[in-house]
Amino acid sequence: MKIDLANPAWQQTLPPARSLATDAPVAACAFNRDGTTVAFALGDGCIRLLPADVKAAAPDAAVPLHKGVVLSIVGDPAGDGFVSGGDDGRVLRIAADGTATELLAQKGKWFEHLVAHKTGAVAASAGKSMFLLRDGEVREFGPHPSTVAGLDFSKDGSRVACAHYGGITVWSLSKDVTLPPRRFAWQGSHVALRWSTDGKFIATGTQENDIHVWRVAQATDMRMQGYPAKVKSLSWTADARYLYTSSQPVFTAWPFAGKGPEGKPPLQFGDEGAGLMTVVAAHPSAEFVAGGYDSGELQLGDIRTRRSVVLKMADGAAITCLAWSPDGFKLAVGNDRGDLLTIDLRR
Amino acid sequence: MATPQTSAQVPVTVLTGYLGAGKTTLLNRILSEQHGKKYAVIVNEFGELGVDNDLVVNADEEVFEMNNGCICCTVRGDLIRIIEGLMKRKDKFDGILVETTGLADPGPVAQTFFTDEDVKARTRLDAIVTVIDAKHFFGQLEQGAEAEQQVAFADVILLNKTDLVSADELAKVEDRIRGINRYARIFHTQNSQIALDAILDKGAFDLGRILEFEPDFLHSGHDHHHEDEVRSLSITADRPVDPDKFQKWMGALLQIKGGDIFRSKGILAIDGAPRRYVYQGVHMMMDSDWGTPWKDGEKRSSKLVFIGRSLDGDNLQRGFDDCLK
Known part of the structure; x- marks a missing residue:
């Protein structure tokens, strides 16, 4: 991807975008597998499907598919549409035309977290359980010591790690051999989890405003402190050289290449003064990163040049979610006021 | 609606x-x-x-x-x-x-x-x-x-x-x-x-x-207490409070007795301050702020309330008295 943030055009005009206003907070957003459609999960039960092409006309408003809040959404790894989870205790498969079929129902539970793997599997968490949806089957894993507060697939999709109180649990998903789960303990409540893109590390954010990272093979761990708030957004770069973390005024990347981040400060760059970063999303293939702030500002950074540009001005509505298109040219952005933004970085 | x-x-x-x-x-x-x-x-x-x-x-x-x-x-x-x-x-x-x-x-x-x-x-x-x-x-x-x-x-x-x-x-x-x-x-x-x-x-x-939230003064309840019993009490002072001494005393008290003190609240007449200082807490956690100003000629007195287990009223009063000017 060739984007030069030193080009003065970035400072002068914002890139082409489509912004739609709704009146429900956006909980999550995602692109579908081929990057043609973007979906926004809303606080009124609706899922708004829009063409990824920012110049294409937006279809009429969606009807509610969930009763309550759509808490999570991912591109369907086994189809053209999406998979969503709601506080109505349901996981739905949403076809590209917007029709929904129920994949899973757990009365009284909230499906807060969903992750997808390119092999076609989806993992969902509700309460103390993790559910694996693969090849038309549902398998339940758990119970965990507390409600699962974050989960992710390993690089090859053979395992899922779940964050909870007291540490994390790694499940082997193989149907042929039943392996006991591996437990990595660290006192306290773990509230977010991301498995590194090379499969070697698992990072969590904790209730005590720290980051905790485990080396999976060695089962050794490290802790990074000094955040002013809980780190709920973690994002590994495509090459797994850096872990980006939210809850700082600038882009904050811990270096994991070579001997790892122990004893080193994180790399920090970007414009201060935009508030605290609420969501961070590393580019799916290149050296770029997008960061959304509690002020509503959105920045795009380049870790090679340490440059950053503003993609959206602060407007008082905190950014709640970010998603890159698979080709890395488009960025979906949602905020807590209900604005649905899609940006095309090809200017 | x-x-x-x-x-x-x-x-x-x-x-x-x-x-x-x-x-x-x-x-x-x-x-x-x-x-x-x-x-x-x-x-x-x-x-x-x-x-x-x-x-x-x-x-x-x-x-x-x-x-x-x-x-x-x-x-x-x-x-x-x-x-x-x-x-x-x-x-x-x-x-x-x-x-x-x-x-x-x-x-x-x-x-x-x-x-x-x-x-x-x-x-x-x-x-x-x-x-x-x-x-x-x-x-x-x-x-x-x-x-x-x-x-x-x-x-x-x-x-x-x-x-x-x-x-x-x-x-x-x-x-x-x-x-x-x-x-x-x-x-x-x-x-x-x-x-x-x-x-x-x-x-x-x-x-x-x-x-x-003032206590029910009409109550004539018995005042016989077992040592580990849960009860509530208040202590008062008419002299102004030294803020540094109070902070030290309260900090140490909550450090040692925080598990036994379920609720606490208080209004303090801080020495030289035109406003009341108010606080309230649950166990060791506490919130505090400046409250309403004292009126001219108003009697500036302080009052602390504790609800907890094994509270020693005399001891608390003595500790608080040491924080006064």
Whole structure:
């Protein structure tokens, strides 16, 4: 991807975008597998499907598919549409035309977290359980010591790690051999989890405003402190050289290449003064990163040049979610006021 | 319809009480009455409520210790998560009601509202309401520390099922409650029947309204105490307070006795300050601020209130006296 943030055009005009206003907070957003459609999960039960092409006309408003809040959404790894989870205790498969079929129902539970793997599997968490949806089957894993507060697939999709109180649990998903789960303990409540893109590390954010990272093979761990708030957004770069973390005024990347981040400060760059970063999303293939702030500002950074540009001005509505298109040219952005933004970085 | 709260913090009412005391009846009453308000309800047993309400959320009472070296700092992880989830709703609501299990210690619920920044930004703890079964209260006191703790934490007490006891028995129960906590408001009820404004929107944790919660001076309760008993007491002073000395004393007191002190609040006449200094706390956690200014010629006196176990009033008074100018 060739984007030069030193080009003065970035400072002068914002890139082409489509912004739609709704009146429900956006909980999550995602692109579908081929990057043609973007979906926004809303606080009124609706899922708004829009063409990824920012110049294409937006279809009429969606009807509610969930009763309550759509808490999570991912591109369907086994189809053209999406998979969503709601506080109505349901996981739905949403076809590209917007029709929904129920994949899973757990009365009284909230499906807060969903992750997808390119092999076609989806993992969902509700309460103390993790559910694996693969090849038309549902398998339940758990119970965990507390409600699962974050989960992710390993690089090859053979395992899922779940964050909870007291540490994390790694499940082997193989149907042929039943392996006991591996437990990595660290006192306290773990509230977010991301498995590194090379499969070697698992990072969590904790209730005590720290980051905790485990080396999976060695089962050794490290802790990074000094955040002013809980780190709920973690994002590994495509090459797994850096872990980006939210809850700082600038882009904050811990270096994991070579001997790892122990004893080193994180790399920090970007414009201060935009508030605290609420969501961070590393580019799916290149050296770029997008960061959304509690002020509503959105920045795009380049870790090679340490440059950053503003993609959206602060407007008082905190950014709640970010998603890159698979080709890395488009960025979906949602905020807590209900604005649905899609940006095309090809200017 | 009342205007739903949008930007302001949503008030949270915590409902405690032993199993069978009448919490579910009270919740059903709140949800079914025509008050034009919308409440989200966090319950521990799904399906017990008779009212169909899509804002009823099932909680698991996930109590955990904060990993911050403070041993009595326990919070409710499920509450943090649920409140965050509720705030993603398009439809806002006027308040949140949290029902705890019959054997729950109200401490972790209350401490959640002192500890978690996200919860603090969006909600405020309004009051702890405890429902008591007049007939079985004495028996429940024998069964464990919970019944006593629930009374000790309460801002409002519904002394319920009064139709099942004699006037004499009722007086004894009330006397015992007053012995534990003489700062709570007590209402006698049958079938948890109570005017909602008696329990909702009380501002019991509002530093600006601390003065409103004065003890019931008419009470003539017995003053015989066992050493490990839970009780409430207040200490006063007419001389101005030295802020540095007070901070040191209170800090040390909470460090050592924080586990035993369930609730504390106070109004201080700080030496040379034109305004009252107000604080309130749960165990070791504390909130404080400057309150209303002293009027000209007004008598500037300080008052501290403690509710807790094994409190030594003389010792506390001596410690406080050492903080005075």
